[in-house]
Amino acid sequence: MTGTIRIVEVGPRDGLQNEAALVSPQVRIAFVEKLLAAGLKTIEVGSFVSPRWVPQMAGTDVVLTALGIRDGVNFPVLVPNEKGLDAALAAGAREIAIFTSASEAFSQKNINCSIAESIDRFRPVAERAHAAGIRVRGYVSCVLGCPSQGQVPPGDVVKVAAALAALGCYEISLGDTIGTGTPKKARDLVRAVSGVVPIECIAAHFHDTYGQALANLLAVIEDGVQTIDAAAGGLGGCPYAKGASGNVATEAVVYMLDGLGMRTDVNLSKLLDAVAFISGELGRPANSNVYRARRLSS
Template identity: 65%
Template sequence: MTRIRIVEVGPRDGLQNEPRTVPLDTKVELVERLAGAGLPAVEAGAFVSPKWVPQMADTAALLARLRRRPGVSYPVLVPNAKGLEAALAAGVEEIAVFGAASESFSQRNINCSIAESLERFRPVAAQALAAGVRVRGYVSCVLGCPYEGEVDPGRVAEVAARLIDLGCYEVSLGDTIGVGTPARARALVRRVAGAVPVERLALHFHDTWGQAVANILACLETGVTVVDSAVAGLGGCPYARGASGNVATEDVLYLLHGLGLETGVDLDSVARTGEWISAALTRPNGSKAGHAWMARQA
């Protein structure tokens, strides 16, 4: 049976744009609940400037309190050498670096060109690898940009290949504003797989137009076996008006289990966590499968 690896990004990508401060106790419990549900990777936080992303300011404190489960990875986002220094001091075993396939998005998001961002990551990745820390890469705006519109798949392939050259063991392809459709998403993955082995690619889809689950299903046909998702569909892109959150982990699990694919993740535990964190944040639960599952258990 084919096994699909789920990378849970709710505690970082999902919470980073929440308007109100999320208490540290809540963040710790969220990460531990998700790890306890069987998720093999739970993105725990980010070592970024608290001025720009205040929600991630307590990542070191979170990691210090976390009861880490054997076999579970807790990657953190690291944008530069200063962030890496803090991450290493916190004892992380995996980091992620974040590039873009859109020049306009790169300039507005991190104030530099795509080429400049990749050069910034080079010493960060080298130092992390020398310290025995794994490095994962993200590419944003792979199916559309809020400033440029459609993005050239060839550019996505080029950025992904550059991240692999820097030492990333895997590259996650992000539909940041959620405009992708199944045919376009599948074609993109096939194009990128011409530059990067498909087994080193992951999917990271947002659900703005309600196509994320369909896009994942289409891309599974290419041989991708890694999917990023966020419990309760947490998240959203601050650069795209009306953009909703990440595809919900519950929805992805319901799809995959319905296809007979193995994940090792307990849907009931994730659904209960989705209800809990949605209530804690006083926001609607963004997972249709989570809603339906909990209604059936009532």
């Protein structure tokens, strides 16, 4: 297997926002710098949500402003509404992400509105972003299971993905939020979604609760997916799903892809330096077999 896989590093946002320990904007900036040193080119650096709801993301404007604009590097930020977009634009954002769910139950619990209402909420956000020359990425959560609803029909995911594509999202990230997916389900889902969204515009965002994330990623890569979301050190989790572990670890993805002969342009040793740094700041070991094998066993 050959080719290039684009990794979207989500540790500084999706990872840290679900960690119990708070880290300062300065620590987040240092973390991003270490990820950049490892060769990562797309790093989601924060979200412009209310600090009352997600205190870990307070100071995202400070982070984004400090990082600035760099050639060949993208620093997407999550925005929940037009107010969030205003803050993102003021901080110099060049790319934003919007998010909804394939599960009505999860949508109500997570963002207090229906799926249809969330799409309507994001329509003016996407329109204004495009008018300002800002790229828009779309997230769909609970694509392979929901903590409240259970099974999520693939047809529901297809409808939501199509709706986000209609808003002008250049890429749709499919999130196995609680990590219950298996390779066949992941492959079948991607095949269904690729009927309305080109395969090159689909990203895989898999959590590793059941230890299936790498197997699921391999299955969808074999079907043509070229973009993977991952978090250094396996940061994060889902606060709505009991026992749900974090995102698939970026270093595990890089190790697997290196073994497959696929190009990522990520230096594994430097990536592990970034993992060591943020784990030390959080005061806990990294949730990563690759990190333990390479750094803690020597």
